[in-house]
Amino acid sequence: MTHTAPETIFDLAASDMKPTREFALWCDAHDPLASFREAFEIPCDAKGEPLAYLVGNSLGLMARATRDRVNEELNDWSTMGAEAHVHGRRPWIKYHEFFREHLAELTGALTHEVIAMNSLTVNLHFLLMSFYRPQDSANGSRRRIVMERGAFPSDRFAVHSFVRAVGGDPSVDVIEVAPRDGEECLRHEDIEATIQRVGNELALVILGGVQYYTGQVLDMARITRAAHAVGAKCGWDLAHAIGNVTLSLHDWSADFACWCSYKYLNGGPGAVAGAFIHERHHKNPPPRLEGWWGTNPATRFQMGPNFDPGPGADAWQVSNPPILSLTPLLASFDQFHQAKMPRLIAKARAMTGFIELSLRTRDAEHIRVITPSSTSERGCQLSLCINRDPVAARKLFDSLLPRGIVCDFRHPSVIRVAPAPLYTRFIDCWRLIEALS
Ligand SMILES: Cc1ncc(COP(=O)(O)O)c(C=O)c1O
Structure with missing residues (x-):
């Protein structure tokens, strides 16, 4: 895997995916879009650790150049x-x-x-x-x-x-x-x-x-x-x-x-x-x-x-x-102009595929992805239906932020996660998976 051209990394990741932390780290290390994350300000927890920010579908993060432009x-x-x-x-x-x-x-x-x-x-x-x-x-x-x-x-x-x-x-x-x-x-x-x-x-x-x-x-x-x-x-x-x-x-x-x-x-x-x-x-x-x-x-x-x-x-x-x-x-x-949409879409597909595969491996009983599985019918959002009563689903959601994971909850029991390919890493997806387990 190590000698692959950067453009094909996400295709490769999609075809040879493993539901492991090592796989997430490998993808981040080989991500040809990784440097775009540097162009954004990533919110941190009280200890200064970057949050796993998965709500770009609600409010996207601030590009660093914004301050200068404004x-x-x-x-x-x-x-x-x-x-x-x-x-x-x-x-x-x-x-x-x-x-x-x-x-x-x-x-x-x-x-x-x-x-x-x-x-x-x-x-x-x-x-x-x-x-x-x-x-x-x-x-x-x-x-x-x-x-x-x-x-x-x-x-x-x-x-x-x-x-x-x-x-x-x-x-x-x-x-x-x-x-x-x-x-x-x-x-x-x-x-x-x-x-x-x-x-x-x-x-x-x-x-x-x-x-x-x-x-x-x-x-x-x-x-x-x-x-x-x-x-x-x-x-x-x-x-x-x-x-x-x-x-x-x-x-x-x-x-x-x-x-x-x-x-x-x-x-x-x-x-x-x-x-x-x-x-x-x-x-x-x-x-x-x-x-x-x-x-x-x-x-x-x-x-x-x-x-x-x-x-x-x-x-x-x-x-x-x-x-x-x-x-x-x-x-x-x-x-966006530098990253190009096709590359962003390829990364988003790899990240949502990774989350879905990992959840299926570990939590199929409790968590169901309601977003269509076909890549032509999904973008970078996955909606996770928590198969428990709504109070327990909400409790699970409430446990995520203290663990540094930001996503959102939609009544009655759906957690929406959106790894935005400009700034989200595979390890952020993995943190979500571990926290949900
Ligand atoms: C699908 C959709 N339509 C409409 C709106 C309303 O947007 P606004 O408050 O900018 O008018 C939103 C806001 O999140 C939305 O997600």
């Missing part, structure tokens, strides 16, 4: 004041442009299809405004939305409240797909069957690309095709997908997508989110909520009364961007 903006503000809008080192007036290339790379979009703006649920409302248009269909007949029963509550609240706001009734207009009895994950054939059944009454399909509770990755291309086949639009919540799995939003022909940046993108708490609007909607755009930052930058400061739209997705912006909440993303994007 300080640069603070310095520009303190030394230039408003002048920094134009003469700052990254002029604030076009700040959103510094994120385009990276967002396009991570979402598989064209650069004019993506925009960093607002927060996730806000973007969901904005995009519902543009893409849920029952009033434009014959006699308002296309008014149903397909989403999933287990959607993240904010998505559900956004969709239900929006349907009510335009005079609909969510109990009729929102159709939920759910896992079958006794199953945790959605079946693609069930989603497709629901889409076909609703047929020409279907306005919109809106789903999470990666399910937040189970970690299941949906086949976004397939579901988008199914929605389009009945004349509906398709939009994606990519909160748990961006920076985690391969995305090809443009080629999949998704109508829209939105995401947050504080999870795998390491943008910091409440970081500025993002949105994708396929270029086919740019030329004759649907109605949208407008604000001055969505206008053409060349005419914006003429302060005219008419909305002269900016290019592409930029026209969905409303307000001038919160610079200090955007800056940390730049530091993290540098790391």
Whole structure:
């Protein structure tokens, strides 16, 4: 094993995996991405020992360069004041442009299809405004939305409240797909069957690309095709997908997508989110909520009364961007750009495979991985169902942090763990396994 080229290490690790501490140490010693960990600040316990941080799916860690980047903006503000809008080192007036290339790379979009703006649920409302248009269909007949029963509550609240706001009734207009009895994950054939059944009454399909509770990755291309086949639009919540799995939003022909940046993108708490609007909607755009930052930058400061739209997705912006909440993303994007998603995905697969194999060997009776086992259906999150009563499951979870392991708990008895390949080591995964045993 020792003479293998670095690029193939994770494939090798996956094919010759052993549920042992030695194996974890070997993987860390041969990890071609190991140096990226140095680029992040790793939280430590009271003794100064680094925590096994497995909640990058909740809040990603801070890239070391973040402080300097934020300080640069603070310095520009303190030394230039408003002048920094134009003469700052990254002029604030076009700040959103510094994120385009990276967002396009991570979402598989064209650069004019993506925009960093607002927060996730806000973007969901904005995009519902543009893409849920029952009033434009014959006699308002296309008014149903397909989403999933287990959607993240904010998505559900956004969709239900929006349907009510335009005079609909969510109990009729929102159709939920759910896992079958006794199953945790959605079946693609069930989603497709629901889409076909609703047929020409279907306005919109809106789903999470990666399910937040189970970690299941949906086949976004397939579901988008199914929605389009009945004349509906398709939009994606990519909160748990961006920076985690391969995305090809443009080629999949998704109508829209939105995401947050504080999870795998390491943008910091409440970081500025993002949105994708396929270029086919740019030329004759649907109605949208407008604000001055969505206008053409060349005419914006003429302060005219008419909305002269900016290019592409930029026209969905409303307000001038919160610079200090955007800056940390730049530091993290540098790391993604250097590491490259395919390599990160290979490492994530090796780490989740390692955790799963080790749990199966030691704890199959008590802990069940509910995330699909196929690598095409999982990212770097594993959801572990503790086969005990919920109180005992919670107790097990509560015992992890004192042992230096950070993950999270979802009612009634699921522990979510997400080894983020930029900064998590195999030995961190091993610490989790030992603690769970
Ligand atoms: C899948 C999903 N959707 C929506 C949200 C809500 O995000 P925000 O508070 O940024 O609007 C979250 C937050 O974690 C999420 O995980």
